[in-house]
Amino acid sequence: LVAAKPPFSPLLWEFMRNVYPGGISCIVSKGNWLLQLGVGAAYDRVGTRDSIMIRVPDHTVTCHLCDITGPLAITSANPSGEPDSTHHSMVIK
DSSP: OGGGGOOOOOHHHHHHHHHHEEEEOOOOOOOOGGGGOOOOOGGGGSSSEEOOOOOOOOHHHHHHOOOHSSSSEEEEEEOOSSOOOOSOOOHHH
């Protein structure tokens, strides 16, 4: 993320350094810096028109996937406002 040089405020960088890895998400403005992360043609499909959500998980499998592939552009496995999906059967449903 640092290498992509997003125009984050010093306060946001400090906050991110203190909470990541972990379960907190930060909503940030989209910009050309996303192209440095390999978003490419998916730019218009990631996040909203103006923003995306960033999270650096504290989960062994997810961290390993990110180590192999780089950043992942994914969606939540549950609709907004619904309970977290904690089992694959909930994701399928």
